[in-house]
Amino acid sequence: xxxxxxPELTGEIARGVVVTVALTLITTVSSFCVGLVAALGRRxxxxxxxxxxxxxxxxxxxxxxxxxxxxLAFAVPNIVPQSSRPKVFFRNAFWDFLGDLTTLPLPYYxxxxxxxxxCNTGAHLAEVLRSGFDAVPQSRIDAARSLGASVRxxxxxxxxxxxxxxxxxxxxxxxxxNLKNTALVGFxxxxxxxxxxxxxxxxxxxxxxxxxxxxxxYLVLATVxxxxxxxxxxxxxxxxxxxxxxxV
Amino acid sequence: MSDQLNFLWRQLPNLLWGFPxxxxxxxxxxxxxxxxxxxxxLVLAIGLAFAQHSERSWLRLLAGRFVWAVRGVPxxxxxxxxxxxxxxxxxxxxxxxxxxxxxxxxxxxxxxxQADIVHGGIAAVPQQLRDDARVLGASxxxxxRTITVPxxxxxxxxxxxxxxxxxxxxxxxxxxxxxxxxxxxxxxxLGGDVGNAPFWVATYLLxxxxxxxxxxxxxxxxxxxxxxxxxxxxxxxxx
Numbered sequence: 001x002x003x004x005x006x007p008e009l010t011g012e013i014a015r016g017v018v019v020t021v022a023l024t025l026i027t028t029v030s031s032f033c034v035g036l037v038a039a040l041g042r043r044x045x046x047x048x049x050x051x052x053x054x055x056x057x058x059x060x061x062x063x064x065x066x067x068x069x070x071x072l073a074f075a076v077p078n079i080v081p082q083s084s085r086p087k088v089f090f091r092n093a094f095w096d097f098l099g100d101l102t103t104l105p106l107p108y109y110x111x112x113x114x115x116x117x118x119c120n121t122g123a124h125l126a127e128v129l130r131s132g133f134d135a136v137p138q139s140r141i142d143a144a145r146s147l148g149a150s151v152r153x154x155x156x157x158x159x160x161x162x163x164x165x166x167x168x169x170x171x172x173x174x175x176x177x178n179l180k181n182t183a184l185v186g187f188x189x190x191x192x193x194x195x196x197x198x199x200x201x202x203x204x205x206x207x208x209x210x211x212x213x214x215x216x217x218y219l220v221l222a223t224v225x226x227x228x229x230x231x232x233x234x235x236x237x238x239x240x241x242x243x244x245x246x247x248v
Numbered sequence: 249m250s251d252q253l254n255f256l257w258r259q260l261p262n263l264l265w266g267f268p269x270x271x272x273x274x275x276x277x278x279x280x281x282x283x284x285x286x287x288x289x290l291v292l293a294i295g296l297a298f299a300q301h302s303e304r305s306w307l308r309l310l311a312g313r314f315v316w317a318v319r320g321v322p323x324x325x326x327x328x329x330x331x332x333x334x335x336x337x338x339x340x341x342x343x344x345x346x347x348x349x350x351x352x353x354x355x356x357x358x359x360x361x362q363a364d365i366v367h368g369g370i371a372a373v374p375q376q377l378r379d380d381a382r383v384l385g386a387s388x389x390x391x392x393r394t395i396t397v398p399x400x401x402x403x404x405x406x407x408x409x410x411x412x413x414x415x416x417x418x419x420x421x422x423x424x425x426x427x428x429x430x431x432x433x434x435x436x437x438l439g440g441d442v443g444n445a446p447f448w449v450a451t452y453l454l455x456x457x458x459x460x461x462x463x464x465x466x467x468x469x470x471x472x473x474x475x476x477x478x479x480x481x482x483x484x485x486x487x
Contacts, residue, residue, distance in 0.1 A: 062463035063456045064417040066431060071456065075448035082445070176319075183322035184421065194325060211329040219320040 004204045016196030017217065023110075023182045023192060024225070027117045028175055034122025039129035040155075053126070060123035065181050068120055073112040073188035106189060113185040121178040128174055132167025133159055137246060162246050165236050172229045179225055180218065193217060255447045256454055259437045263455065266428060267436070273428035275458050281351060281429060282419040286412045289358030290366075294397060296359060297366035311363070318360035323421050327353045331425055346425040354422070358415045365407045369400030409470040413463045420459070430455060 041053030060068070077089045089095070089108045098107040136159050144154040164171075186195030197214045201207045237244055266273020272280060299311035318326070327350060334349040373396050381391045401408075420431040428436075434455045438444045 058464060059460065062413070062417070062460045062467070064420040064431070064459055066420045066423070067452060067456045067459060071449075071452040075452045078445045078448045180322035183324050186324075187423075194322070198328075207332050211325070211332055214325050215321045215329055218322055218325060219317065222320040 002206070002209070004206055009200050009203070013193065013196045013200060016191055016193040019104075019191055020182055020193040020221070023114065023117075023185065023190075024179045024221075026114055027121060027178055027182070030114065030118040031121035031125055031175075031178060032171075034118050035125025035129055036160075038122060038126035039133060040160075042126065042130055043133060056119075057123045057126045060119045061127065063120075065117065065120040066184050066187065068116040069113055069184055069188050072116045073109045076112070077108075104191070109189045110185075113188055113190050117178060117181055117185075121174060121181070124174050124177075125171060128167050128170035129163065131170070132165075133163035135166045135246075136162045140246070161236075165233075165240075165244075166246065168233045168236060172226065172233065175229060176222055176226055179222055183218065252447060252450045255444075256450055259451065260454075262433050262437055263430060263458065266433065270428050274433045275430045275462070277427070278416070278419050278429040278431075278459075279462065281347075281354065281422065281427070282412075282416040285351060285354035285358045285419070286362075286415050288355045289415075290362050290408070292355065292359035293362035293366050296363035297370055298392065300363070300367050301370055315360045315363050318357060319364075323353075323357055323418050324424055326357060327421060327424055330356075335425070347427050350422040350425050350427045354415065354419060357418075358411070361411050361414075362408065365404050365411060366400060368407075369404035370396055372403050373399045405470070406474060409467065409474075413466055416466070417459060417463055430458060 038053045038057055041049050042057065044050050044053070077085055080088050090106060095107055098111070099105065102110065104110050140162065141154050141158055144158045145151070149157070182192060183194045185192050186198065191199075194214055197210050197217075201210050204210070263274045265271055265276045296311045296315060299307045300315075302308055302311075321329075330353045331346065331349045334352065335346055377395055377399070378391050381395055382388075386394070419429060422429055423431040423435065426432060434451055438448060438451055
């Protein structure tokens, strides 16, 4: 251990890693839900539902995640007049409670970051899932229908699980990308791992070593995350053909 | 409302092509930066993909490790890391500014993702086709140049376009080095002035819209081209 690496500094970085992991887990679940709803909405028979879902996807897929983050965290509070701004976004019972719960000084920024990342990753996932749903053979859905399943039951119990299996490699790719996108939340004052490491650099001037450590940290996180997602994919295919094909 | 529009109108040239003393900047610089990185990255990626298909195991390993490492690290970390080594001094007589450092990082980042796509594309070229050409006397290089590369580029075009759009959007991260791209110029335009606070929403809506126009435009244009080409190829098969 080099002598500039004080226990205090390691503690800060460790807390940052916890924030990064928590952000990743939360946005993984939320963006998957957003993506699933948007993909189903886009395939829905109702024209306005499909149109609304399509608009959502095309907007949030084509704007950089960083712009979404800054917009939600820093621009949106300016809508409220300056006098009541702190009360609405930073200091009221709700935010105090959230602050105590997460030990973050300004929880609004973390919530804004979660919403921005969920919308961005969710829109990308919607496209991945939709291509998976499109790839499910119609004959399987028809078979379910002829056995008496309603349209909703056929899509929820045949199309969604099969489509998810087909689309899962793309889902893994996007979720890994999302993990790396969490490194951007430092821009909006969320103390994640990279933000804490940059803070440590300004204190110790050990830029090269700390940056290499940051790169290795994300490599490890991405590798572990990919392994876990791979296990989930294997579980999805359990008891099904070994060559991972969907029977017609 | 009118002072909002007034502010946007005053800042529009700065956002589109940069501040007067620092041109090209803004959206034009974002396009140049990402366009250059995508083009140069593709050349690198083709090299990397061939290395991954090489018969020499050390070359396969090296290319594979490079792609794995770059894909596992966030772009912002790579940007700051490489700037630490390239940006603070001269290497081989070249002074690396933040811009060139960002350009090199973005190129390597782009190449790693494109290499995976090209890797898949090469694997999709029928082996028979390559073997036939070899039997007819073509050298390895000729086969690569006239069969493998054009054939795989065609099958991989949709994926490459998606990747190009992603690189364009990700180029907004260069704000961390202060390269005067669209995101940075929006920040500079708003500045630390509290009086500009009412303009934040409008400015970032405009910035998001500008990114959206280019990203959506590229995707739509490519989609149409690919559909057009597919129909031409389909007709050729039918006749």
